[in-house]
Amino acid sequence: MTEIIDNTVLPAAFVPTPTREFNAASVNRGAARPPSRPALELVRSTDDQAAAGPVITIPIPPLPISFASRVLIYKQDPSVAEIGLRRILLRGLFGTGPSNNRIHLSGVPPVAPNSMNDFIQTPDTATFDAVHTFSVVHLTLAMCQRAVGAAIKWQWNSGSNTDPITVFPHAGVTMNAFYSRGEKALKFFYFNKPGAPAPAPVIYTCRSLDIVAHECGHAVLDSLKPGWLSASANPQTGALHEAFGDLVAVFLSLSQLDQAEALIVQTKGNLHNKNFLSDVAEQFGLALGRDNGLRNADNDKKLSQVTSEVHDLSQVFTGGVYDILADIFLLERNLGVAGEDEALTLVNCAQYVFRLLLRAIQAAPATNATFADVVNKMLAIAAADGKPVAYRNAIRNQFTAREVVVSPTPLTQDMASDDILEAVDHPFLRVKENGLQDRSGCCGTMRLREHQLDERYLEDELRQLQGGIGGEEDPHEWPKAAE
Numbered sequence: 001m002t003e004i005i006d007n008t009v010l011p012a013a014f015v016p017t018p019t020r021e022f023n024a025a026s027v028n029r030g031a032a033r034p035p036s037r038p039a040l041e042l043v044r045s046t047d048d049q050a051a052a053g054p055v056i057t058i059p060i061p062p063l064p065i066s067f068a069s070r071v072l073i074y075k076q077d078p079s080v081a082e083i084g085l086r087r088i089l090l091r092g093l094f095g096t097g098p099s100n101n102r103i104h105l106s107g108v109p110p111v112a113p114n115s116m117n118d119f120i121q122t123p124d125t126a127t128f129d130a131v132h133t134f135s136v137v138h139l140t141l142a143m144c145q146r147a148v149g150a151a152i153k154w155q156w157n158s159g160s161n162t163d164p165i166t167v168f169p170h171a172g173v174t175m176n177a178f179y180s181r182g183e184k185a186l187k188f189f190y191f192n193k194p195g196a197p198a199p200a201p202v203i204y205t206c207r208s209l210d211i212v213a214h215e216c217g218h219a220v221l222d223s224l225k226p227g228w229l230s231a232s233a234n235p236q237t238g239a240l241h242e243a244f245g246d247l248v249a250v251f252l253s254l255s256q257l258d259q260a261e262a263l264i265v266q267t268k269g270n271l272h273n274k275n276f277l278s279d280v281a282e283q284f285g286l287a288l289g290r291d292n293g294l295r296n297a298d299n300d301k302k303l304s305q306v307t308s309e310v311h312d313l314s315q316v317f318t319g320g321v322y323d324i325l326a327d328i329f330l331l332e333r334n335l336g337v338a339g340e341d342e343a344l345t346l347v348n349c350a351q352y353v354f355r356l357l358l359r360a361i362q363a364a365p366a367t368n369a370t371f372a373d374v375v376n377k378m379l380a381i382a383a384a385d386g387k388p389v390a391y392r393n394a395i396r397n398q399f400t401a402r403e404v405v406v407s408p409t410p411l412t413q414d415m416a417s418d419d420i421l422e423a424v425d426h427p428f429l430r431v432k433e434n435g436l437q438d439r440s441g442c443c444g445t446m447r448l449r450e451h452q453l454d455e456r457y458l459e460d461e462l463r464q465l466q467g468g469i470g471g472e473e474d475p476h477e478w479p480k481a482a483e
């Protein structure tokens with residue numbers, strides 16, 4: 001692994017900071033300018049004022065106190081060359097790192113803001129990676145918080161614990177990336193591109209917007225639904241975790257107007273043409289243990305066509321939510337002369353579908369949630385939001401086609417507002433013989449040892465200790481036996 005050498009040149013267009021040349025030119029321009037007219041007399045006679053008429057005062061809205069920094073990030077990942085870099089404004093007050101109250105970085109050189117409070121670094125350097133990774137985690141958290149309309153704590157936060165998440169953009173050499181609840185961390189590793197002739201290029205997982213968003217999605221979901229990481233839960237519960245990571249990556253991309261426009265151009269406005277979403281670098285997919293890239297929305301799989309392996313299963317849910325977005329976009333777009341810009345419509349539809357998804361997840365059971373649980377919550381929330389029945393029809397139809405639910409009415413008819421759809425029973429979708437989910441095709445988060453352990457096993461151990469002898473008397477509350 002070679003040291004990163006900062007010898008690349010940042011395109012001037014990306015640098016908002018005034019350069020030395022700009023400043024020098026500005027001084028020269030000032031010197032070349034003809035001398036200005038004498039200043040107007042500031043004190044005027046009362047007669048002159050009366051002649052000038054009444055003074056018009058323009059109300060100035062009070063400026064809220066706000067902070068923001070400009071940063072550069074990779075739009076997609078550095079290997080998808082035509083997508084490239086993106087300059088964005090991060091709202092908030094950021095310290096050296098960058099860092100804030102929620103997110104700290106570790107293992108990379110800290111980056112201090114420049115005199116304009118911006119964090120502009122050169123691509124392909126460790127400091128760029130620091131800023132990029134921080135920014136994508138910040139954007140992902142911000143998108144989820146917008147969706148639920150509240151701040152989202154990390155899983156370990158409480159009244160007295162406000163520990164941030166620690167993000168390691170260069171966590172070490174291995175083909176992996178994960179969220180760890182125990183370490184309160186997001187870890188992104190790097191590796192030599194497999195099969196490439198020496199010197200093989202180094203693939204940094206932190207440089208992929210999809211990977212960073214996916215892993216951060218696990219962290220957010222673990223906070224909202226701590227029971228959903230349980231390895232002994234229904235495989236569909238694990239699949240919801242995996243699907244959520246992938247969907248967060250898709251929706252983060254579609255929160256950017258230019259990305260929404262790119263998708264419309266690629267698909268000619270029919271999002272059911274899914275060739276764009278799978279257009280991501282294969283080597284980054286490998287880092288999550290997958291051979292088909294990251295955008296698993298690119299599928300038409302039904303439950304009868306997948307296995308109990310959690311990632312395989314997750315594709316049914318990911319694809320279903322994406323297809324709902326495609327349907328709602330076709331409903332909402334207006335191609336008439338007075339219609340809205342299509343990309344804007346898509347951004348708005350994507351924002352709504354993501355809000356719908358996140359609120360449905362919040363309302364779903366705390367443990368053993370199934371796809372059908374979340375689908376039924378989506379239907380109820382869409383109705384409560386006063387959305388047209390076509391929204392509910394789209395949700396019902398997509399998940400009926402994928403054999404997640406059965407519809408009591410033909411799919412060509414409108415849904416009744418209080419219909420609850422029954423889940424389709426697929427007895428072959430179950431945990432392994434040892435009582436745990438098969439997570440062999442999942443990302444590092446799901447395969448992490450601490451998340452693979454069965455809580456019931458740990459509780460059993462503690463209960464055995466309860467009957468033990470020795471040790472000091474202490475007021476520890478031992479867990480009670482399950483009812």
Ligand SMILES: [Zn+2]
Binds near residue numbers: 218242445
């Ligand atoms: Zn994952």
